[in-house]
Amino acid sequence: MGEIMEIKDLIIDDRQRGVFRVHRSSLTSDELFQREREFIFSRCWIYLGHESEVESPGDYRRRTVAGRPLFFTRGRDGEVRVFLNSCPHRGALICRRDEGNAEVLQCFYHAWSFNMDGDLIGVPDQEAYGPHFDRGELGLREPPRVESYRGFYFVSFNPHVEDLVSYLADAREYLDLIVDQTEAGMRVVRGSNKYTMKANWKLLVENSLDGYHLVPTHQTYLDYISGLGSDDSGQTASARIVGKARALGNGHCVIESPVRSGRPIAHWHPLFGEEAREPIAQVRQELVEKYGEERAFRMADTSRNLIIYPNLVINDIMANTVRYFEPLAPDNMEVTAWHLAPRDESDAMLATRLDSFLTFLGPGGFATPDDVEALESCQIGFRATETEWSDISRGMLRPAKSTDELQMRGFWRQWHANMQGFTHTNVQDGPAVEVEAEAELALASDN
Amino acid sequence: MTTASQPTLREQVEDFLFKEAALLDDWRLDDWVDLFTEDGRYVVPTTDLPDGDPRRDLVFIDDDITRLRARAVRLNSRHAHREYPWSRTRRFISNVRVEETGDGELAVSSNVLVYRFRAGEGAPYVGSVDYILRRDGGAFRIAHRRAVLDLEALSWHGAVSIIF
Numbered sequence: 001m002g003e004i005m006e007i008k009d010l011i012i013d014d015r016q017r018g019v020f021r022v023h024r025s026s027l028t029s030d031e032l033f034q035r036e037r038e039f040i041f042s043r044c045w046i047y048l049g050h051e052s053e054v055e056s057p058g059d060y061r062r063r064t065v066a067g068r069p070l071f072f073t074r075g076r077d078g079e080v081r082v083f084l085n086s087c088p089h090r091g092a093l094i095c096r097r098d099e100g101n102a103e104v105l106q107c108f109y110h111a112w113s114f115n116m117d118g119d120l121i122g123v124p125d126q127e128a129y130g131p132h133f134d135r136g137e138l139g140l141r142e143p144p145r146v147e148s149y150r151g152f153y154f155v156s157f158n159p160h161v162e163d164l165v166s167y168l169a170d171a172r173e174y175l176d177l178i179v180d181q182t183e184a185g186m187r188v189v190r191g192s193n194k195y196t197m198k199a200n201w202k203l204l205v206e207n208s209l210d211g212y213h214l215v216p217t218h219q220t221y222l223d224y225i226s227g228l229g230s231d232d233s234g235q236t237a238s239a240r241i242v243g244k245a246r247a248l249g250n251g252h253c254v255i256e257s258p259v260r261s262g263r264p265i266a267h268w269h270p271l272f273g274e275e276a277r278e279p280i281a282q283v284r285q286e287l288v289e290k291y292g293e294e295r296a297f298r299m300a301d302t303s304r305n306l307i308i309y310p311n312l313v314i315n316d317i318m319a320n321t322v323r324y325f326e327p328l329a330p331d332n333m334e335v336t337a338w339h340l341a342p343r344d345e346s347d348a349m350l351a352t353r354l355d356s357f358l359t360f361l362g363p364g365g366f367a368t369p370d371d372v373e374a375l376e377s378c379q380i381g382f383r384a385t386e387t388e389w390s391d392i393s394r395g396m397l398r399p400a401k402s403t404d405e406l407q408m409r410g411f412w413r414q415w416h417a418n419m420q421g422f423t424h425t426n427v428q429d430g431p432a433v434e435v436e437a438e439a440e441l442a443l444a445s446d447n
Numbered sequence: 448m449t450t451a452s453q454p455t456l457r458e459q460v461e462d463f464l465f466k467e468a469a470l471l472d473d474w475r476l477d478d479w480v481d482l483f484t485e486d487g488r489y490v491v492p493t494t495d496l497p498d499g500d501p502r503r504d505l506v507f508i509d510d511d512i513t514r515l516r517a518r519a520v521r522l523n524s525r526h527a528h529r530e531y532p533w534s535r536t537r538r539f540i541s542n543v544r545v546e547e548t549g550d551g552e553l554a555v556s557s558n559v560l561v562y563r564f565r566a567g568e569g570a571p572y573v574g575s576v577d578y579i580l581r582r583d584g585g586a587f588r589i590a591h592r593r594a595v596l597d598l599e600a601l602s603w604h605g606a607v608s609i610i611f
Contacts, residue, residue, distance in 0.1 A: 098495065189503075189504060189505045190496055190499065190503070190504040190505065191492065191493040191495065191496040191499045191504040191505035191506060192493060192495055192496075192505065193493060193505070193507070193601075194493070194494055194495060194599075194600035194601065195600060195601035195602070195605050195606060196600065196601065196602045196603075196605055197605050198605070217528070219526045220520075220521040220524055220526045220527055223520075224514075224517045224520075224521070227517070228513075334600070334602075338505075339505045347502070347503075350502075350503065351501075351502045351503075354501065354502070354503075354504075354505065354506075354509070355509070357505065358506070358507075358508065358509055359514070362505075362507055363507060363601050363605065363606035363607055363608075364491055364506075364507030364508035364606070364607040366517070366518075366521060368606065369527070369528075369529035369530075369605075369606035369607075369608040370526075370527065370528040370529060372529060372605040372606050372608075373528040373529040374528065376566075376605070
């Protein structure tokens with residue numbers, strides 16, 4: 001390899017002619033992958049976890065985020081703290097289980113002990129270090145920045161990153177639409193989907209926001225749904241898919257569509273069974289009283305697929321999912337998906353919600369395996385290097401629908417700006433728009 | 448002269464499990480679904496929560512007979528892309544234990560190793576499969592089939608696209 005294009009040439013973005021192309025080395029090159037680690041994953045806000053995963057003092061969860069082993073925990077004071085999972089002494093992992101509850105974590109290698117605030121509280125044979133040994137300097141390290149928005153925790157390894165709310169830009173309102181579905185708050189259901197795709201992580205960004213692929217790729221799911229008599233529109237699937245795509249700034253993007261089957265909040269469908277009809281109608285009524293008909297309509301009767309740049313997907317569709325993907329190599333990623341549910345939901349509604357998730361979603365569902373196949377198929381296709389470009393132009397010269405590709409262009413424009421060292425850019429379509437790239441003032445690499 | 452001995456209960460159950468395995472390896476999925484009772488269930492918990500309860504927890508698969516039939520229809524079509532063309536699988540079943548539960552049902556547990564080969568790669572699914580079997584004349588029917596993976600994540604296959 002060795003010979004790569006200049007970064008600025010990796011994307012063709014002709015807003016006059018409506019042509020948008022991505023050079024496929026962006027999805028295969030080792031050098032660009034390393035550059036992403038530095039220019040994107042070490043500089044942006046990256047999702048860590050949800051507050052409900054550490055409910056009680058001492059609860060902890062282990063994660064790998066942007067390549068770093070981390071764990072987060074809830075302290076006795078109720079605060080969530082995040083630590084780099086590496087002993088300040090000689091490096092061994094401190095937290096060696098994926099989840100648990102502890103008052104003290106002891107490194108198994110030399111038995112240094114830490115409390116859940118990260119303080120070093122025990123060193124065997126400490127006298128050997130002499131009188132100037134300062135335990136205070138050797139506590140567990142934290143990521144440079146940790147912030148949360150309505151229960152969603154993010155970390156950044158860039159001390160100078162903008163605050164999380166500014167970073168989330170217009171994506172924030174879409175998180176509100178989920179969290180506002182219940183006053184009791186959302187929680188992560190036990191059990192997660194962990195799977196690997198031998199494909200570049202950006203293909204999963206595209207796929208997660210791709211209204212165009214639904215009908216051709218997921219025909220068996222759509223057939224199953226209509227076979228159950230739950231196709232309530234009387235139209236063909238493709239005719240029903242209208243909706244819009246939006247680029248929300250900072251690379252975050254969304255597609256929003258009228259509901260296609262059922263939504264546990266709060267759109268009843270025959271699939272859910274007669275007994276669920278009344279409780280769902282009641283939830284919908286409460287939403288109308290609280291937020292008015294317009295916002296209640298959006299919450300209950302429309303579905304959304306949202307990307308929080310760079311690698312978090314939140315789906316508010318037939319179930320609420322949080323999907324995080326950790327790039328492992330240019331052609332490999334590890335995916336973890338969780339299921340969000342209202343804390344105060346009845347057992348019956350929870351069962352309905354879980355069932356709704358499984359039909360479409362997850363590696364044992366009727367759709368996700370097909371996406372795994374599609375993405376791996378693309379990645380193998382990229383070996384035909386003579387086909388140099390992927391085309392992402394759909395809907396570029398019209399107000400974008402959910403089956404268009406504006407949401408992918410919005411992501412790619414942000415990626416392209418970041419890879420050139422800029423933090424902000426104009427992610428929207430539109431002819432002859434001046435691209436205002438903004439250089440990052442202080443970069444993580446300065447520190 | 449030796450007399451032909453009656454097969455033990457375990458041998459009868461093993462014969463049933465071996466036949467089931469052959470149906471799956473041969474992709475005779477409609478025949479496989481017919482092994483289930485009308486109230487039958489097929490459950491695969493997630494890799495991080497092997498004791499997951501489908502009513503409360505997220506699992507990979509929780510099929511009643513309707514969804515199980517739909518799964519067979521899907522896998523028999525040309526549109527279950529992860530399994531079109533079908534992968535080659537080979538199942539090995541061992542450590543079969545059988546317990547009569549008193550109400551005419553049998554609680555069966557087994558160790559299962561399934562090698563799956565496709566698109567130039569091969570890797571195993573490993574785990575246990577537990578059954579509740581009901582007697583149906585001389586045969587058995589599956590009232591419950593719970594397949595628990597020992598894998599820590601779906602790192603090799605990316606999905607549970609076959610029947611495990």
